[in-house]
Amino acid sequence: xxxxPTLKSSKARTAAQSHFRTxxxxxPFQPHIDAxxxxxxxxxxxxxxxxxxxxxEELEYFAIRSxxxxxxxxxxxxxxxxxxxxxAFLDRVTxxxxxxxxxxxxxxxxxxxxxxxxxxxxxxxxxxxxxFRLCSQERHLPWLLDSAIGFNVVIExxxxxxxxxxxxxxxxxxVLRDAxxxxxxxxxxxxxxxFPHDGGTVTISRTGFTGDLGYELFVPAEKALSLWDRLxxxxxxxxxxxxxxxxxxxxxxxAGLIVANADFTTAExxxxxxxxxxxxxxGLGFMVDLEKGHFNGRRAILGARAKRKxxxxxxxxxxxxxxxxxxxIVYHKKHQEVGLVSAAMWSPMAKxxxxxxxxxxxxxxxxxxxxWVEIYTMRELQYQKLMxxxxxxxxxxxxxxxxxxxxxxxx
Amino acid sequence: xxSFDAIxxxxxxxxxxxxxxxxxxxxxxxxxxxxxxxxxAARTKDFAPGFRxxxxxxxxxxxxxxxxxxxxxxxxxxQIARGDFMPSVALSKDGPPLVLHGAYGEVxxxxxxxxxxxxxxxxxxxxxxxxxxxxxxxxxxPDLAGMSLAETAALGQTxxxxxxxxxxDMRDFLRxxxxxxxxxxxxxxxxxxxxxxLAFDATLGSHLGPRSPTSLLGLYYRLAGExxxxxxxxxxxxxxxxxxxxxxxxxxxxxxxxxxxxxxxxKIIVEKGRAVGVALDSGEVLRAxxxxxxxxxxxxxxxxxxxxxxxxxxxxxxxxxxxxxxxAKLHLALDRPPQFSGVDAAGHKGxxxxxxxxxxxxxxxxxxxxxxxxxxxxxxxxxxxxxDPSLAPSGACVLSAVVQYxxxxxxxxxxxxxxxxxxxxxxxxxxxxPGIGNSVLHAELLTPADxxxxxxxxxxxxxxxxxxxxxxxxxxxVSGWSGYxxxxxxLFLAGAGSHPGGGVSGAPGLNAARRIIAMKG
Numbered sequence: 001x002x003x004x005p006t007l008k009s010s011k012a013r014t015a016a017q018s019h020f021r022t023x024x025x026x027x028p029f030q031p032h033i034d035a036x037x038x039x040x041x042x043x044x045x046x047x048x049x050x051x052x053x054x055x056x057e058e059l060e061y062f063a064i065r066s067x068x069x070x071x072x073x074x075x076x077x078x079x080x081x082x083x084x085x086x087x088a089f090l091d092r093v094t095x096x097x098x099x100x101x102x103x104x105x106x107x108x109x110x111x112x113x114x115x116x117x118x119x120x121x122x123x124x125x126x127x128x129x130x131x132f133r134l135c136s137q138e139r140h141l142p143w144l145l146d147s148a149i150g151f152n153v154v155i156e157x158x159x160x161x162x163x164x165x166x167x168x169x170x171x172x173x174x175v176l177r178d179a180x181x182x183x184x185x186x187x188x189x190x191x192x193x194x195f196p197h198d199g200g201t202v203t204i205s206r207t208g209f210t211g212d213l214g215y216e217l218f219v220p221a222e223k224a225l226s227l228w229d230r231l232x233x234x235x236x237x238x239x240x241x242x243x244x245x246x247x248x249x250x251x252x253x254x255a256g257l258i259v260a261n262a263d264f265t266t267a268e269x270x271x272x273x274x275x276x277x278x279x280x281x282x283g284l285g286f287m288v289d290l291e292k293g294h295f296n297g298r299r300a301i302l303g304a305r306a307k308r309k310x311x312x313x314x315x316x317x318x319x320x321x322x323x324x325x326x327x328x329i330v331y332h333k334k335h336q337e338v339g340l341v342s343a344a345m346w347s348p349m350a351k352x353x354x355x356x357x358x359x360x361x362x363x364x365x366x367x368x369x370x371x372w373v374e375i376y377t378m379r380e381l382q383y384q385k386l387m388x389x390x391x392x393x394x395x396x397x398x399x400x401x402x403x404x405x406x407x408x409x410x411x
Numbered sequence: 412x413x414s415f416d417a418i419x420x421x422x423x424x425x426x427x428x429x430x431x432x433x434x435x436x437x438x439x440x441x442x443x444x445x446x447x448x449x450x451x452a453a454r455t456k457d458f459a460p461g462f463r464x465x466x467x468x469x470x471x472x473x474x475x476x477x478x479x480x481x482x483x484x485x486x487x488x489x490q491i492a493r494g495d496f497m498p499s500v501a502l503s504k505d506g507p508p509l510v511l512h513g514a515y516g517e518v519x520x521x522x523x524x525x526x527x528x529x530x531x532x533x534x535x536x537x538x539x540x541x542x543x544x545x546x547x548x549x550x551x552x553p554d555l556a557g558m559s560l561a562e563t564a565a566l567g568q569t570x571x572x573x574x575x576x577x578x579x580d581m582r583d584f585l586r587x588x589x590x591x592x593x594x595x596x597x598x599x600x601x602x603x604x605x606x607x608x609l610a611f612d613a614t615l616g617s618h619l620g621p622r623s624p625t626s627l628l629g630l631y632y633r634l635a636g637e638x639x640x641x642x643x644x645x646x647x648x649x650x651x652x653x654x655x656x657x658x659x660x661x662x663x664x665x666x667x668x669x670x671x672x673x674x675x676x677x678k679i680i681v682e683k684g685r686a687v688g689v690a691l692d693s694g695e696v697l698r699a700x701x702x703x704x705x706x707x708x709x710x711x712x713x714x715x716x717x718x719x720x721x722x723x724x725x726x727x728x729x730x731x732x733x734x735x736x737x738x739a740k741l742h743l744a745l746d747r748p749p750q751f752s753g754v755d756a757a758g759h760k761g762x763x764x765x766x767x768x769x770x771x772x773x774x775x776x777x778x779x780x781x782x783x784x785x786x787x788x789x790x791x792x793x794x795x796x797x798x799d800p801s802l803a804p805s806g807a808c809v810l811s812a813v814v815q816y817x818x819x820x821x822x823x824x825x826x827x828x829x830x831x832x833x834x835x836x837x838x839x840x841x842x843x844x845p846g847i848g849n850s851v852l853h854a855e856l857l858t859p860a861d862x863x864x865x866x867x868x869x870x871x872x873x874x875x876x877x878x879x880x881x882x883x884x885x886x887x888x889v890s891g892w893s894g895y896x897x898x899x900x901x902l903f904l905a906g907a908g909s910h911p912g913g914g915v916s917g918a919p920g921l922n923a924a925r926r927i928i929a930m931k932g
Contacts, residue, residue, distance in 0.1 A: 088719065092719055093723070113722070113723075113724055114722035114723070114724035114898075115724075143723060146723050146726065147723040147726075149713075149718045149726055149730070150713070150717055150718035150719060151718075293719070293720075294681070294720045294721070296722045296723050298684060298722075299684055299722070299898055302684070
C-alpha cells in the first residue's frame with residue numbers, strides 16, 4: 001500500500017512542494033494589494049503577480065465608470081530615455097513625429113521592425129526637452145540600445161524602480177484634488193506635470209486606458225505605499241476602489257483601445273509568418289508620419305501601401321443580441337471565414353454587444369456588408385451555435401465628455 | 412557646373428569597373444577617390460627609392476573575363492598571355508621544392524609519380540566543382556524573396572550543371588562543399604608539401620585555418636577565378652597591379668568617366684529615404700540620381716549614410732559583418748635577388764609559398780585566434796622585378812609577400828608587435844633563402860592596422876568582410892540585401908564587401924553596374 005503514514009497540514013504540503021511555486025515578483029504596492037485580494041485571482045503580467053480581480057470583477061468595472069478605480073500599472077515596462085539626441089532617437093524608433101510632442105505632454109505611439117511589422121505600442125511621456133519615458137507591453141531594451149547607435153542618448157529600464165498607478169473614473173479628479181495635488185485641475189488630456197509627494201515628486205498625467213476621466217501617477221518605488229495611502233484616504237468618501245485587470249480590460253474595450261498580444265501579435269512574439277501586422281493592419285496607420293525624417297519600417301510600410309500588400313484590418317464590430325462574441329470566427333455571408341474576434345463584451349455603457357476583430361481585407365475594409373459571427377454559448381451543458389449579424393462600427397464604442405472636460409468635473 | 416547621373420565613391424578597381432560599365436551604358440559618371448591616386452589596394456607604389464611594388468594585391472588570379480570583355484581592357488593596355496602564367500612553388504627547407512606548373516598545376520613536378528596521378532584527378536575534381544560555383548560570380552546572388560524569370564532560369568542552369576556531374580560526382584560535391592580543406596586533402600593526397608600549399612591557398616586572406624570547418628570553400632573561390640581563359644591561372648601584371656587599374660581607368664575615361672582624386676566623401680546625403688548626393692570633406696556638395704559606393708559596406712552605411720537613415724535591424728546586420736583582417740603585406744627592397752634553396756630561375760619568377768604542411772598552416776593560425784601573430788608565419792612570396800625589371804634598380808630586387816597570420820586586433824597592439832612580427836618573418840625567410848637578411852635595403856611591413864589606416868579598409872581586410880560561408884552569396888554583405896541595392900533608394904554597393912567578394916576581379920563592380928542598369932538607376 002502506498003498511502004501517507006501521517007497526514008501533513010496543507011501548509012506543510014505546499015512547503016514540501018515549493019518547486020511547484022511560480023515565482024512572480026511583487027510590485028511596490030503588493031502589501032496593500034495582497035491585503036485587499038479576496039478573490040486570490042492572479043495572473044502573470046510581465047513577470048509580476050497581478051490581480052485579475054480583487055473582490056468582484058463586476059463591481060470593480062463599475063468603480064471605473066461611477067467612482068474612482070485604482071489600478072497598479074507598475075509591471076508595465078518603462079524606459080528612461082534621456083540625452084541631447086533623445087528626441088531624434090525616438091523620432092527614428094517610433095512612428096509618430098516626436099518633435100511635435102512638447103515637454104509636459106504624452107502621446108500614444110507604436111514602433112516597428114525593418115519590415116514594418118509592429119513590435120509594440122505604448123505611451124511616450126515627454127518629461128523635459130531631453131528626457132522621456134516610454135511605456136510598453138513587452139521588453140525592448142536590446143532593440144532600443146541597438147537603435148541608439150549613433151545617437152547621444154542614455155536608455156535605462158526603470159520598470160522596477162518606478163511604480164505606477166492608474167486612477168480612473170468620474171471622481172478621480174476630486175480624489176487627487178482632495179489629496180492635495182494643487183494645480184492638478186490644470187492638466188488637460190495628455191498633459192503631465194510633477195507634484196510634490198512624501199519628500200519627493202510624483203509625475204501625474206491625465207491619461208489612462210479606460211476612455212474615462214482619469215490619471216496615471218508615477219513615483220519612485222520607495223514612495224509607492226505612501227502614495228497609495230494618500231489616494232485611498234482622500235478617496236474614501238468618493239468611492240475609491242482597488243481593481244484588477246478584468247475590469248480594466250472591459251473599460252478599455254469600450255474605449256476601443258487595443259492590447260498588444262491580445263488584439264494583435266507583436267513582431268518578436270509571432271512564430272507564424274502571417275501573424276505579423278503592420279500599423280495599417282491594426283488600426284494604427286494614423287500614427288505613421290511620412291512627413292518626418294526616417295523611422296524604422298518606413299520603407300517597408302511605404303512599399304506595402306504602394307503595392308497594396310496590406311492584408312488585414314482591425315475593426316470595431318457591433319453584434320446583434322447580447323451574448324459576447326469572445327474569440328468568435330467572423331464570416332462573410334455566413335459561410336466564408338474572414339476573421340476573428342479578439343475581444344468582446346456586452347457593454348453596459350454603450351448598451352451594445354461590442355467587439356474588436358481582425359479581418360482579412362477586403363472584408364472590413366471595402367466589403368463591410370453581410371458579416372456574421374459564430375458564437376458558441378453554453379446553455380445547461382449544451383453548446384448552442386448562434387450566427388449573429390455583425391456591423392462594422394467606429395471606435396471608440398463610448399465617448400465620455402468627462403474624459404476631456406476642462407476643468408475636470410467635480411463629482 | 413557639370414551634372415552627373417551617377418557618383419561612384421571610391422576609385423578602387425571595383426569602383427572604376429562600375430563607373431566604366433555605367434559610362435559605357437550612357438551614364439555620366441563621376442568617380443570620387445579619397446587618395447591622391449586611384450587603384451585602392453591594387454596600386455603600384457614606390458616604397459623605397461627606385462623600388463616599386465604592387466601595394467596590397469600582387470598576384471592576378473581572378474580578373475573576371477566579363478570585365479575584360481565589357482571594358483575591352485586588352486585594347487586599353489592590359490596584357491594577358493599564357494606565357495605569363497606563373498608556377499606555384501611549395502618551398503622546402505630540405506630538398507627540392509614541389510612545383511605546380513601552368514594553370515594551377517596542369518603539371519606537377521617534384522613529387523612521386525603516384526602523387527602526380529592522384530593530383531591530376533584531384534585537380535580535375537576541384538576544377539569541376541569550382542566550375543559549378545563559377546557562374547555565380549558574375550550574377551547577383553539568388554534573391555529568396557522574389558526572382559525574375561531570368562534569374563530563376565540561371566539558377567536552374569546551376570541545378571542542371573550539378574545534375575550533369577552525374578550521381579556520384581553530385582553526391583560528392585555536396586558532401587565536400589562545407590568540409591575543411593585539410594580533411595579533404597588527407598583523403599586524397601600523401602605529399603605534405605602539396606597539401607601545405609593547397610591548405611595555404613584555401614585559407615589565404617581569411618580568418619580560418621585548414622582544419623576550420625568550411626575552409627575548402629576558399630580553395631573553390633580561388634579556383635573559380637580564371638586568367639586568360641584558364642581556370643586557376645595566375646600572373647604578375649607587367650607594371651604591377653597598378654597597370655591593371657590603369658587599363659580599367661583608361662576604359663572608363665574613354666567612355667567619359669570623370670575622376671577626381673583627393674576628394675574624400677564625408678557624407679551621403681539622404682532625403683526622404685533616397686540618396687541624392689554626397690558632401691565632400693571640403694564641404695562641397697555634389698548631387699546625382701544614383702550613388703554607388705565601392706568602399707567598405709559598413710563604412711558606407713554607418714559612417715557616410717549614418718544610422719539615423721537606416722532601420723535598426725539593418726544596422727545590426729551591418730555591425731555584425733566580420734571584417735578583421737588576418738594577413739599582412741611585406742615589401743623588401745633587396746640589393747640583389749635572393750636565392751631560395753633548391754629553386755631554379757623559372758621558379759624564382761613564380762609564386763613561392765612557405766607552407767610546409769597543413770599542420771604548419773594550422774599551427775600558424777592557432778595563435779591568431781587569441782590575438783597573437785604566428786611565430787612561424789606562412790607566406791606567399793613573389794619577386795616581381797625578376798620578370799619586370801622596371802620595378803627595381805638594375806641588379807636589385809623587389810620582394811612582395813602576403814604573410815599570415817597577423818590578427819587585426821593584436822593583443823599587445825601593433826606598435827609593439829610589428830617589429831617582433833617582422834623579426835619572425837625575416838627569420839622564416841632566412842631559413843628558406845639563406846643570406847636574404849643581409850641584402851635588405853628597406854623593409855615595409857603593412858599590418859592589418861596599417862592597411863586599415865592607409866587604404867581605408869576597416870579591419871584591414873582585403874575582402875571588406877570575411878569570405879566565409881555565412882558571408883557569401885545571398886548573405887553578402889548582409890542577408891536580404893545582397894543584390895547591390897540598399898535600403899536607401901538610389902544607393903548601391905559595388906565593392907569587395909558585396910558578392911562575390913575580394914581579389915582583383917572587378918566582379919562586384921560589374922555586377923553592381925549591371926544591377927543599376929537593370930533597375931534603371
